[in-house]
Amino acid sequence: MTAPAIDYSRYQTLNITRRGDGGCVLDLQMKAKNGKLPTAGHEGHWELSEIWRDIDRDDSVRVAVLRGEGMGFSGGGDLALVQDMASDFAVRSRVWKEARDLVYNIINCDKPVVSAMHGPAVGAGLVAGLLADVSIAARSAKIVDGHTRLGVAAGDHAAICWPLLCGMAKAKYHLLLCEAVSGEEAERIGLVSLAVDDDQLLAKAYEVADKLAAGAQSAIRWTKYSLNNWYRQAGPTFDTSLALEFMGFGGSEVHEGIASLRERRAPRYSELSK
Numbered sequence: 001m002t003a004p005a006i007d008y009s010r011y012q013t014l015n016i017t018r019r020g021d022g023g024c025v026l027d028l029q030m031k032a033k034n035g036k037l038p039t040a041g042h043e044g045h046w047e048l049s050e051i052w053r054d055i056d057r058d059d060s061v062r063v064a065v066l067r068g069e070g071m072g073f074s075g076g077g078d079l080a081l082v083q084d085m086a087s088d089f090a091v092r093s094r095v096w097k098e099a100r101d102l103v104y105n106i107i108n109c110d111k112p113v114v115s116a117m118h119g120p121a122v123g124a125g126l127v128a129g130l131l132a133d134v135s136i137a138a139r140s141a142k143i144v145d146g147h148t149r150l151g152v153a154a155g156d157h158a159a160i161c162w163p164l165l166c167g168m169a170k171a172k173y174h175l176l177l178c179e180a181v182s183g184e185e186a187e188r189i190g191l192v193s194l195a196v197d198d199d200q201l202l203a204k205a206y207e208v209a210d211k212l213a214a215g216a217q218s219a220i221r222w223t224k225y226s227l228n229n230w231y232r233q234a235g236p237t238f239d240t241s242l243a244l245e246f247m248g249f250g251g252s253e254v255h256e257g258i259a260s261l262r263e264r265r266a267p268r269y270s271e272l273s274k
Helices: 044-058 081-086 089-107 123-131 159-164 168-177 183-189 198-212 218-228 231-233 235-248 253-262 267-271
Strands: 012-021 023-031 061-069 115-118 119-121 134-138 195-197
Touching: 012 044, 023 089, 023 159, 023 198, 044 089, 044 123, 044 253, 061 198, 081 089, 081 115, 081 195, 089 235, 115 123, 115 198, 119 123, 119 183, 123 159, 123 231, 134 168, 134 183, 134 198, 159 168, 159 231, 183 195, 218 231, 253 267
Parallel strands: 023 061, 061 115, 115 134, 134 195
Antiparallel strands: 012 023
C-alpha cells in the first residue's frame, strides 16, 4: 500500500515546494535570516535534522534538492543557539542528539539528495550539503568548517566524510586551520561532486535531480544504500568526534570563540593558558 504524502507545512525554516513529474522532486530552500544568510537557530537545527525522516517515508518523493536563500547556502549556527549550548547542559544534550540525527538521517534516507551550494556554506547546512548524494557547488562558493575557530572539535560531519572525500592530508589542513575551500577547489580535491558557473548552479541541480527522478528507483536507492556503508563503517569515528565537539561546548575556549565572533575580532586562545 502506498503511504500518503507527508504534510510539510510544520517546517517553518524551510521553503518547501514540489516540481518535476507529479511533484516527485522536493525542493528544500533554507530560509535566509533578514534576507542575508540561512542560519540554524533552535527550530532550524531541529528541522534540518528531522526533514529527512519525512522524505524517507514519503512515497510521492523521488529526489530532494537542498539549497539556500539569499547571499549563500548556509551561515552556520545562530550565535544565540551556540551561546545556549555553551551555557545550558540540557540544550547541549538536545542539540547533540539533533546533530547526530542530522548525519545519520541523511545517510539513511533512501531518496537521493542533491545539494546546490552558493556563497558561504558553513555549519549544519554544510553537513547536509556535503553528505548529499550529489553535491554541486558554484565555483565561487566558500566552504568552511569553522569549528576550531569557534573553540570546539570539528565533529558534526567532518570526521565521517572529509577524509573519505578529499583525503586525510587535505582534511586535516582545512579542518585544523579552518581554511576556506572555493567551489572550484572543492571539485578539484574531490570534496564535492561538481562545480559549475554561479549562474548555472540551480539549473544543473535541477537537471541532475530530474535525471535521478526518471531513473530506476530501486536501483538508485539500493546503490545509495550500498555506497553509504562507507559512512556507516565510519560511524564510531563520527560518534567520537561529535562527543568531543560537545564536550568542548562545556569548556572555556568556546566562550572566547563566541566573544570573538560577536566582537568581530580574532580569538585570543593563547591568553587562556596563562
